[in-house]
Amino acid sequence: MSPKSVADQLVQQLVDAGVSRIYGIVGDSLNPVVDAVRRTGGSAKGGIDWIHVRHEEAAAFAAAADAQITGELAVCAGSCGPGNLHLINGLYDAHRSGAPVLAIASHIPSAQIGMGYFQETHPERIFIECSSYTELISTAAQAPRVVQSAITHAVARSGVSVIVLPGDIADCPVEGEPPTLVATRRPTLVPDAGDVRALADVINASRKVAIFAGAGVRGARDEVLALAEAVGAPIGHSLRGKEWIQFDNPYDVGMTGLLGYGAAHDGMHGADLLLLIGTDFPYDQFLPHTVRTAQIDSVAEKLGRRTSLDLAVHGDVAATLAALIPQVDRKSDRAFLDDMLEVHRTLMTKVVGAYTDPVKQRTPIHPEYAASILDDLAAEDAIFTADTGMCNVWTARYLTPNGSRRFLSSALHGSMANALPHAMGAQWASHGRQVISVSGDGGLSMLLGELVTVAMYKLPVKIVVFNNSTLGMVKLEMLVDGLPDFGVDVPAVDYAGVAAALGIYSRRIENPADIESGLREALDHDGPALVDLVTDPLALSLPPTITGGQVKGFALAMSKMVMNGGVGEAVQMAKSNLRNVPRPSQFNPRG
Numbered sequence: 001m002s003p004k005s006v007a008d009q010l011v012q013q014l015v016d017a018g019v020s021r022i023y024g025i026v027g028d029s030l031n032p033v034v035d036a037v038r039r040t041g042g043s044a045k046g047g048i049d050w051i052h053v054r055h056e057e058a059a060a061f062a063a064a065a066d067a068q069i070t071g072e073l074a075v076c077a078g079s080c081g082p083g084n085l086h087l088i089n090g091l092y093d094a095h096r097s098g099a100p101v102l103a104i105a106s107h108i109p110s111a112q113i114g115m116g117y118f119q120e121t122h123p124e125r126i127f128i129e130c131s132s133y134t135e136l137i138s139t140a141a142q143a144p145r146v147v148q149s150a151i152t153h154a155v156a157r158s159g160v161s162v163i164v165l166p167g168d169i170a171d172c173p174v175e176g177e178p179p180t181l182v183a184t185r186r187p188t189l190v191p192d193a194g195d196v197r198a199l200a201d202v203i204n205a206s207r208k209v210a211i212f213a214g215a216g217v218r219g220a221r222d223e224v225l226a227l228a229e230a231v232g233a234p235i236g237h238s239l240r241g242k243e244w245i246q247f248d249n250p251y252d253v254g255m256t257g258l259l260g261y262g263a264a265h266d267g268m269h270g271a272d273l274l275l276l277i278g279t280d281f282p283y284d285q286f287l288p289h290t291v292r293t294a295q296i297d298s299v300a301e302k303l304g305r306r307t308s309l310d311l312a313v314h315g316d317v318a319a320t321l322a323a324l325i326p327q328v329d330r331k332s333d334r335a336f337l338d339d340m341l342e343v344h345r346t347l348m349t350k351v352v353g354a355y356t357d358p359v360k361q362r363t364p365i366h367p368e369y370a371a372s373i374l375d376d377l378a379a380e381d382a383i384f385t386a387d388t389g390m391c392n393v394w395t396a397r398y399l400t401p402n403g404s405r406r407f408l409s410s411a412l413h414g415s416m417a418n419a420l421p422h423a424m425g426a427q428w429a430s431h432g433r434q435v436i437s438v439s440g441d442g443g444l445s446m447l448l449g450e451l452v453t454v455a456m457y458k459l460p461v462k463i464v465v466f467n468n469s470t471l472g473m474v475k476l477e478m479l480v481d482g483l484p485d486f487g488v489d490v491p492a493v494d495y496a497g498v499a500a501a502l503g504i505y506s507r508r509i510e511n512p513a514d515i516e517s518g519l520r521e522a523l524d525h526d527g528p529a530l531v532d533l534v535t536d537p538l539a540l541s542l543p544p545t546i547t548g549g550q551v552k553g554f555a556l557a558m559s560k561m562v563m564n565g566g567v568g569e570a571v572q573m574a575k576s577n578l579r580n581v582p583r584p585s586q587f588n589p590r591g
Helices: 006-016 028-038 056-070 088-097 143-157 193-204 221-231 264-270 317-327 335-356 367-377 390-398 419-429 441-446 450-457 472-480 495-501 512-524 548-563 567-580
Strands: 021-024 049-052 074-078 101-107 133-136 160-166 209-213 235-237 252-255 273-277 292-297 311-314 383-386 406-409 435-440 462-467 505-509 529-534
Touching (some): 028 049, 028 101, 049 450, 056 074, 056 088, 056 419, 143 160, 193 317, 209 264, 209 335, 221 235, 221 317, 292 317, 367 512, 390 435, 406 419, 419 441, 512 529
Parallel strands (some): 021 074, 074 101, 133 160, 235 252, 273 292, 435 462
């Protein structure tokens, strides 16, 4: 049957593009689109399912995760004014994460635009910064081409497109046929031969080479390992690069940054040449600025924007390394690599391991210990989503990639509350696969209504709440700045009780002896489950390399606490953390 309205035509174009779900909340100006979705009969009949969330921000987060897991177009929608404005935070996350997402932002009646009408905003202006393509549909004749262009932009640029559609235009009869959607495979960007030769010369002339890898090494793992073997290079990685390069990697020295661990920092700063491969790591304070640096990236504008470069190569990582490796001389001197691997082993045993081994019977539960047990019990192909903050730290340090597991976070946008809606989208995209939301109590409570969505659809997401009744990362930020923590603590909440009231299987765990059995039961449960882990609010993430300023700030903040009467808290914080403060590395690379 031919579409009768612009809304019908839009929905049919989405079906033709392979879309089977739209995440959103129904309402007023969006109703013509929603009704067109209803009349498709749902995905079981070759149409589209409407996924009813409780907040449009969650709709955009869920679409972002859906797109990242499937690699295909995902769609979210919001009604005029406040409805589509709620999408914006999740769309920022999707766009910065490179997720192909199409957002339908319905609009007030077209004749009222510019008149200060009820719920009037200007979405065609508002969404510009978090999208590759945003366009207002003003006529029925314009609609099919704009929709087509929006789909093409989202897929081709791996980012967000936004269609702004007034409700009255959505109800108009169709005018014209949409263009045929032609799918293409991803091309290979081959670097210039002269740039590759220059990079080979620099590598051959350097004695100590280190690699720092990001998400851009996806699909090029073998090539990165082959280069490291040839030149004796330790490999550090970013948070987003972790799942693609860390596992079964004999050259791995961990991650740098505030979430980091291991010898990545030492390797990068102790090298003669640092190779930044497929990474746009934003925290330049953790990058060396006196080490000769080269960068490989498929996006030219990312080259050199974090640190000054001595050489840059524009090309896909796999194609670049395939051309580079035959021109690189194998280095027989492995002293630098061996030194860094030894530093890494020491730090992993004495620092990261120190958090998990001695705390098995201590209460409140140390979150590191709980995370290490979760890592042991989770499925080999589990999908983990992590809230921004301390949950990102525990995920980065204690959950192990293996080539089959996936890890999603708001790593570039850094939004709170992403873990549960990310897990929802990942679960819808991966029926039958274990999806675990590693949620902080702050993030979970921010979009707590999505527990209703999980219960409503009986979505088998496993929600592990690290419940410390504080905003732990903010507490740490204050402490390293020498400030006493303020405004970060909240009243204790029984999230297991909240989940149980919604009909979700739940366990509240306060004794570390119960962690393994509680997590195992939840992971084995056939349906949604929530485990509420009551963790130590004073167990904070400390960076792998501590500066004098950070130590001074930490000590100064505790002094202020004591002077203000918080003696007990200062003592407990010292017990929880200072025994594990990583000391600046004393390694002395040979030569």
